[in-house]
Amino acid sequence: MxxxxxxxxxxxxxxxxxxxxxxxxxxxxxxxxxxxxxxxxxxxxxxxxxxxxxxxxxxxxxxxxxxxxxxxxxxxxxxxxxxxxxxxxxxxxxxxxxxxxxxxxxxxxxxxxxxxxxxxxxxxxxxxxxxxxxxxxxxxxxxxxxxxxxxxxxxxxxxxxxxxxxxxxxxxxxxxxxxxxxxxxxxxxxxxxxxxxxxxxxxxxxxxxxxxxxxxxxxxxxxxxxxxSVDVAAFLGNPPMNLLPARIENGIATIGTTSFSAPTMASLGSRDVVLGIRPPDVAISERGIDATVTMRENLGDDVIVDFTVGDHLVRARSAAMRELAEGDRVHLHFGEGDLHVFDHKSGFRVAR
Ligand SMILES: Nc1ncnc2c1ncn2[C@@H]1O[C@H](COP(=O)(O)OP(=O)(O)OP(=O)(O)O)[C@@H](O)[C@H]1O
Ligand SMILES: [Mg+2]
Structure with a gap:
């Protein structure tokens, strides 16, 4: 041995x-x-x-x-x-x-x-x-x-x-x-x-x-x-994963006042969850979740941009967001495949 x-x-x-x-x-x-x-x-x-x-x-x-x-x-x-x-x-x-x-x-x-x-x-x-x-x-x-x-x-x-x-x-x-x-x-x-x-x-x-x-x-x-779990998710990555309380209802996810279709979550029925998305996975789109730029930090090759979505902070890390300025209002897109779903109470990952 x-x-x-x-x-x-x-x-x-x-x-x-x-x-x-x-x-x-x-x-x-x-x-x-x-x-x-x-x-x-x-x-x-x-x-x-x-x-x-x-x-x-x-x-x-x-x-x-x-x-x-x-x-x-x-x-x-x-x-x-x-x-x-x-x-x-x-x-x-x-x-x-x-x-x-x-x-x-x-x-x-x-x-x-x-x-x-x-x-x-x-x-x-x-x-x-x-x-x-x-x-x-x-x-x-x-x-x-x-x-x-x-x-x-x-x-x-x-x-x-x-x-x-x-x-x-x-x-x-x-x-x-x-x-x-x-x-x-x-x-x-x-x-x-x-x-x-x-x-x-x-x-x-x-x-x-x-x-x-x-x-x-x-x-x-x-x-x-x-x-x-949300604890592990929040501990890894720079910046760490965004974690947003949300409601899932028959394939529709709602964060604050914004809802979007999430068909892969239909099997989860109706429940309160925490949705996780890593900063590099946050994208800007034509339509989507309303967000306002509150901060922009230049890292050289990437920028880190802070958005407010309702009452929540969402951070993105990307080279493509270089042009954004504080106060800009945009729409964010969370790709369904990029979303991590955690149970609202236990904090553990939910399989889907
Ligand atoms: N001799 C001791 N008596 C009482 N409590 C102790 C003793 N040694 C460690 N602890 C407690 O055990 C817990 C774990 O300590 P430990 O040193 O293993 O943590 P750690 O993960 O190495 O943290 P750090 O990153 O700060 O070094 C802490 O809450 C610490 O206060
Ligand atoms: Mg130690």
């Missing part, structure tokens, strides 16, 4: 009476780059710490390569973790920081230097081995933390927002390098982030957390195309 298989079943975690994770089921295949995505406080770090062995779950089981690891201490697991804060030892040189996990497992001295150099070279910091962490830039410190994590060749590589202390440009560059590193090592990676763009661009598959519950998992494409 290939190393780096992870399975969580029914994972729960409470602190006193506060439940921070409930019923988390997750299976990650060897070699996958898997992202845990969700807003602040949704339970991503807690999940990662449970996988690392830094926390013991209140309920459920952690299986690493088929073996029950639920209560196994971190040192007995074949995992390495990179923290947001890097957690380097300030009094040790870069060399000693990277060597630390090797010394811990009693790696013989004649192999040690070679392994440290190899790990450092992979993240391009082999010229910095004699320095102390305090004499490094943020990006360089981050690489030391990565080198320390990979030096032991763990089966599972756990990363908690490892790029969040870097500026936007460096973050985007390091993102690509990180994926390359993971691929070349063939290691399984579990990557925590609250940045949807980061998750979408890095992950083979991802899980979205909301309030301690894993609400959806799949490839970034699947999650983006068919968000399971």
């Amino acid at each position: 290939k190393r780096g298989h992870l399975k969580l079943t029914g994972i729960g975690k409470s602190y006193g009476t506060t439940n921070v994770l409930r019923g988390v089921d997750l299976e990650i295949q060897p070699g996958e780059f898997f992202a845990l995505l969700g807003p602040s406080g949704s339970g991503k770090t807690t999940t990662l710490r449970i996988v690392a062995g830094l926390e013991v779950p209140t309920a459920g089981q952690v299986l690493l390569d088929g073996e029950d690891a639920t209560t196994l201490p971190p040192g007995k697991r074949d995992v390495a973790m990179v923290f947001q804060s890097y957690a380097l030892y300030p009094h040790m040189s870069v060399f000693e920081n990277i060597a630390f996990p090797l010394r811990n497992i009693g790696t013989p001295g004649d192999q040690l230097a070679g392994l440290v150099r190899e790990a450092a070279a992979r993240v391009k910091i082999d010229h910095l081995l004699a320095r102390k962490p305090g004499a490094l830039s943020g990006g360089q410190q981050q690489r030391v933390a990565l080198a320390r994590a990979i030096v032991r060749k763990p089966a599972l590589f756990l990363l908690d927002e490892p790029l969040s202390n870097l500026d936007a440009k460096l973050r985007a560059e390091t993102r690509v390098e990180l994926k390359r590193l993971q691929r070349s090592l063939g290691v399984t990676a579990v990557y925590v982030t609250h940045d949807q763009e980061e998750a979408m661009s890095l992950a083979d598959r991802m899980a979205v957390f909301m309030n301690g519950v894993l609400v959806q998992q799949g490839t970034p494409e699947e999650v983006f195309r068919r968000p399971a």
